[in-house]
Amino acid sequence: MHISEGVLSGPVLAAGGVIALAGAAWGLRKLDARNLPRAALLSSAFFVANLVHVPLGPSNVHLILNGLLGILLGWAAFPALLVALALHALLFQFGGFIVLGANTTNLALPAVLCYLLLSPLVRSANRVTVLVAGFAAGAFSVSLAGIMAALSLYLSGSAFLTSAQALLLAHLPVAVVEGLITALVLGFLRQVKPEMLRGMG
């Protein structure tokens, strides 16, 4: 998922950087002073939620929840993920600053797509619709993030073909778990704090 610095090729890094910068600029433009602390705190909450390791068969996977982030933050998911990944790089030296753009794009683009496609359904009054849309958001965003990470590898050189396939395959079971958890979180928020599901625009 998280591609290390020093792996991807120049053109892939540049493309990821351009998309991430454009997305972050657009997201920041839509973020007013009132929503700034909200975006920052939700971003750090997602950072912490990634510590949760959910059992999956004999092993476990950590949560990504980029679909949920997209639904709650909208376009602000781009700057929020950029900051979270940059601080991750600064504090734990995972991934450097050049690969930041590609990693942000791989996570934030599916998040924003979830927001654009599924947030009307998430706001539905029907509980089942919310749960189904939540499952779709979780499964779709992680699958697409996996596809984009695999594609970043493959476009960096055809030698990466097998690794890209393996990466993609590893995301499939994660997508099911993410879908389940995202649906249940949305069901919870719908009862506890429904105004959160309206997003920030």
Add this chain to the structure above:
Amino acid sequence: MMGGTWLSNLDPRAKLAVALAYTLVVALGQRPGPGIMALAASFALYILSRQGMGLLLRRAFSVNLFVAFLWLFLPWRLDWGGGPVWRYHPEGLALAELITYKVNAIFLMTLALLRTSRPTELIHGLAHFHLPAKLLALAMLFYRYVHVIMREYWRLRMALKVRCFKPGNNLHTYRTFAYLVGMLLVRSLDRAERIHQAMLCRGFTGTYWLLDHFRWHRRDTLFVLVSGAGLAALAVLGWRSASWS
């Protein structure tokens, strides 16, 4: 985090600029020779930063998990000509070797250069690179509260533990974790509300002021010049040939 070495006394702006340029040069390098040279330089600088071997080994382990994954898959390719057969590709092995040098060189340099400054100083340093003020405010608030939310998380985990929660492959586990995440989100949003009110009380109008300022010394100029020369040499050596030699 702050050693008393000359590295921690350097201006964060100088360190950020050098770290960024170094990452660019090494990440785009295509030859193993300069990769090894970069790794040696990073290691030397890490030793000079005096942060101990324990930290290096812990971080090296987690960084190299992805590298190990590449070593596992890069040298092999599924061949469909006459049934699926795994074929060995020596170029893949060479690529894995090159990537190992680059990944480790970059993370060691980040450790040596950036871990010797406080994160708040680094975010402040980034402000001098003319990044958008809102992005930096986002980063400052993120860093300020990520620890608070982390504590909140461990408190909730403790509450689960005293209720004898044991994670397993069942819906109960998934629901419990989902409610845990949901609670974390609700509480962080409530906290954001309070933070916003507190910021308004202090006259927040959208600009996040940075109060302390850096002083650029001659040693910073020297550091940038010496690293710049080294990086130029590394770039010439590493980028000259585009083949995976």
